[in-house]
Amino acid sequence: MIRYILRRSIGGVLVLVVTSFVTIFIFFIGPKVAHISPALYFVGKIPPTIQGQKLIEHRLGFDQNIFEQYWNWVKGIFAGRTIGDDQSLVHCSAPCLGYSFRQNLPVTHLILQALPIEISIAVGAAILWLVGGVVVGSISALKRGSIFDRAAMTLALAAVSLPIFFTGPLLLLVFKYKLKWLPNTEFAGLTSDPLQWFKSLILPWIALAFVYAALYARLTRANMLETMSEDYIRTARAKGLARRDVVIRHGLRAAITPIVTIFGLDIGQLIGNAVITETVFNLHGLGLLSIQAINSQDLPIILGVTLVATFAVVVANILVDIGYAAVDPRVSYS
Amino acid sequence: MTKPETDAFLSVRDLRVHFPTADGLVKSVDGLSFDVNRGEILGIVGESGSGKSVTSQAILGLHKGSRARITGEIWLDGTELVGASEEKMRSLRGDKMAMIFQDPLSSMHPFYRVGDQITEAYQVHNKVSKSVAKKRAIEMLDRVGIPNPDKRFDEYPHQFSGGMRQRAMIAMALVCDPKLLIADEPTTALDVTVQAQILDLMRDLQREFNSAIILITHDLGVVAETCDKVVVMYGGQCVETGTVDEIFYEPEMPYAWGLLGSMPRLDRTRQDRLKPIAGQPPSLIQVPKGCVFNPRCAYQDKVPDDMCRTQHPDLVPTGTSASHAVRCHIHPEERRRIWADEIQPTL
Numbered sequence: 258m259i260r261y262i263l264r265r266s267i268g269g270v271l272v273l274v275v276t277s278f279v280t281i282f283i284f285f286i287g288p289k290v291a292h293i294s295p296a297l298y299f300v301g302k303i304p305p306t307i308q309g310q311k312l313i314e315h316r317l318g319f320d321q322n323i324f325e326q327y328w329n330w331v332k333g334i335f336a337g338r339t340i341g342d343d344q345s346l347v348h349c350s351a352p353c354l355g356y357s358f359r360q361n362l363p364v365t366h367l368i369l370q371a372l373p374i375e376i377s378i379a380v381g382a383a384i385l386w387l388v389g390g391v392v393v394g395s396i397s398a399l400k401r402g403s404i405f406d407r408a409a410m411t412l413a414l415a416a417v418s419l420p421i422f423f424t425g426p427l428l429l430l431v432f433k434y435k436l437k438w439l440p441n442t443e444f445a446g447l448t449s450d451p452l453q454w455f456k457s458l459i460l461p462w463i464a465l466a467f468v469y470a471a472l473y474a475r476l477t478r479a480n481m482l483e484t485m486s487e488d489y490i491r492t493a494r495a496k497g498l499a500r501r502d503v504v505i506r507h508g509l510r511a512a513i514t515p516i517v518t519i520f521g522l523d524i525g526q527l528i529g530n531a532v533i534t535e536t537v538f539n540l541h542g543l544g545l546l547s548i549q550a551i552n553s554q555d556l557p558i559i560l561g562v563t564l565v566a567t568f569a570v571v572v573a574n575i576l577v578d579i580g581y582a583a584v585d586p587r588v589s590y591s
Numbered sequence: 592m593t594k595p596e597t598d599a600f601l602s603v604r605d606l607r608v609h610f611p612t613a614d615g616l617v618k619s620v621d622g623l624s625f626d627v628n629r630g631e632i633l634g635i636v637g638e639s640g641s642g643k644s645v646t647s648q649a650i651l652g653l654h655k656g657s658r659a660r661i662t663g664e665i666w667l668d669g670t671e672l673v674g675a676s677e678e679k680m681r682s683l684r685g686d687k688m689a690m691i692f693q694d695p696l697s698s699m700h701p702f703y704r705v706g707d708q709i710t711e712a713y714q715v716h717n718k719v720s721k722s723v724a725k726k727r728a729i730e731m732l733d734r735v736g737i738p739n740p741d742k743r744f745d746e747y748p749h750q751f752s753g754g755m756r757q758r759a760m761i762a763m764a765l766v767c768d769p770k771l772l773i774a775d776e777p778t779t780a781l782d783v784t785v786q787a788q789i790l791d792l793m794r795d796l797q798r799e800f801n802s803a804i805i806l807i808t809h810d811l812g813v814v815a816e817t818c819d820k821v822v823v824m825y826g827g828q829c830v831e832t833g834t835v836d837e838i839f840y841e842p843e844m845p846y847a848w849g850l851l852g853s854m855p856r857l858d859r860t861r862q863d864r865l866k867p868i869a870g871q872p873p874s875l876i877q878v879p880k881g882c883v884f885n886p887r888c889a890y891q892d893k894v895p896d897d898m899c900r901t902q903h904p905d906l907v908p909t910g911t912s913a914s915h916a917v918r919c920h921i922h923p924e925e926r927r928r929i930w931a932d933e934i935q936p937t938l
Contacts, residue, residue, distance in 0.1 A: 488697040497685030
């Protein structure tokens with residue numbers, strides 16, 4: 258088991274190295290193809306003189322070759338680095354993910370600012386969709402063909418089809434502007450103002466969870482229907498177990514296993530969908546940070562967010578596989 | 592509903608299990624009656640789709656909640672089961688009657704320890720602490736011949752061999768000391784040496800607990816070795832019933848002859864081919880008119896007026912013994928002559 262985790266971790270590190278290198282390579286090669294200097298991304302629309310451009314290139318290290326640049330970047334993560342020349346020096350302490358062109362702040366700082374918001378959105382929405390989806394899906398399966406089943410599955414189909422940029426503004430319109438239940442949706446930290454934290458996140462949670470819950474409900478229903486026709490369910494009934502125990506202890510226990518897998522992967526990849534949610538609800542999470550960075554071609558931020566997101570996916574994958582062994586005793590990694 | 596005039600422990604009277612489907616009404620079991628006493632093993636034989644398993648699940652009430660339409664009566668020790676509530680059936684299942692299934696691997700929950708699954712079965716019907724139930728489960732594992740039961744208690748079904756799994760299933764079924772045990776093809780998924788062990792085990796346990804056993808199988812060898820009485824099922828009906836000796840040495844129904852003829856035997860020379868029964872099992876939606884077996888029966892010319900195709904024969908005692916009854920239009924003496932002259936010598 259420990260050997261397995263170790264092996265997977267080494268694999269994960271390799272993935273991180275490859276992803277980060279590919280990302281840096283794209284930003285290195287992109288400007289080359291377009292015949293412009295990456296320094297222009299730094300200074301903005303007004304082109305500097307050739308000397309000025311060279312100066313900036315040297316200051317930001319763009320005059321080095323790609324491997325040197327990559328090495329400096331990696332070194333910064335572990336040891337911190339100093340960016341600039343003798344005219345302007347910025348020290349960026351470890352873990353240094355670079356220095357934003359536009360915001361003039363260390364990327365690590367920006368990411369650390371966005372991370373609590375990101376995690377708040379992710380965890381809240383995940384709990385909501387997991388519980389909601391599994392409960393609705395299970396009831397649907399057990400009352401197959403009933404009005405509940407049909408209504409829930411129709412709603413689920415609609416929910417899968419409705420994008421967040423539709424449901425999000427709709428929720429805002431109804432609950433913030435019409436009903437005025439949530440007049441103030443300014444984000445507040447969980448520790449500083451828990452109530453405001455909850456108020457600011459409940460609508461994004463619902464919007465984001467809605468899409469996933471629909472998928473999970475359909476998945477749970479299908480799994481549950483399959484499981485409930487298994488032989489061991491008949492055995493459980495033949496033992497004289499109450500229906501509730503048959504359904505939850507024997508049926509759901511088996512039906513939920515593949516859902517755990519998908520859940521882990523979805524959590525890891527949540528950042529994609531969170532982008533839209535954060536934009537709609539104006540929450541300054543990782544998604545919004547990266548969108549802004551992409552729009553302003555702020556390479557260091559994009560690189561930093563990519564690394565963090567990849568890290569999340571890699572960790573989620575490893576956790577899912579380890580978790581699977583815990584859920585299914587037939588799986589063993591020794 | 593009054594209790595029938597029988598002192599049998601389990602009495603099934605005119606049981607019908609019908610399933611409405613899009614294609615029509617599937618008459619899986621159609622008018623089945625039999626009795627089983629304590630300490631007796633009844634074999635129900637027949638090919639796939641003859642209604643054996645449906646019958647056993649009807650006795651346990653496992654069709655409740657499905658679309659099955661069940662009529663008739665099932666009396667278990669004075670309690671009628673067909674009309675009983677689900678709650679009543681639940682309290683009887685596993686406690687007074689238990690079941691062993693065909694495939695022990697798929698019949699055990701893959702995610703729970705074998706011991707816990709047995710403990711669970713015990714705790715449903717006995718309000719005891721976990722440790723008491725565990726002790727009981729280990730005792731049962733030991734009783735069914737599983738070595739190192741306290742160690743195997745903590746293992747998962749996939750860590751057991753096929754034979755051990757079936758032993759564990761038997762332990763699970765017997766943990767509450769049921770008075771009726773239904774074994775639905777308990778040896779089909781096992782290899783032959785293990786089959787014999789499992790059958791021996793069941794016989795021993797039956798002697799010990801004095802329970803009634805229904806053994807459902809398509810394996811006549813198993814029946815010959817284990818059972819006291821036999822019900823031969825075909826197309827959801829009982830076509831012949833009697834003691835094991837009667838069914839094996841004096842069968843009177845052409846279908847029973849066919850079954851015996853298609854059974855491989857060691858004492859036969861290799862040149863003799865097995866004699867399969869021609870044709871296909873009947874559709875349970877459009878059951879043949881007259882005798883259910885008539886489309887495959889080679890002896891219809893022995894019956895005048897095309898009766899086999901027009902009249903449904905009743906299950907009639909043969910007259911030679913009280914236990915032996917046959918559903919066939921052929922004259923009893925003619926049947927015995929065909930068996931003695933034409934069938935028996937070829938087996």
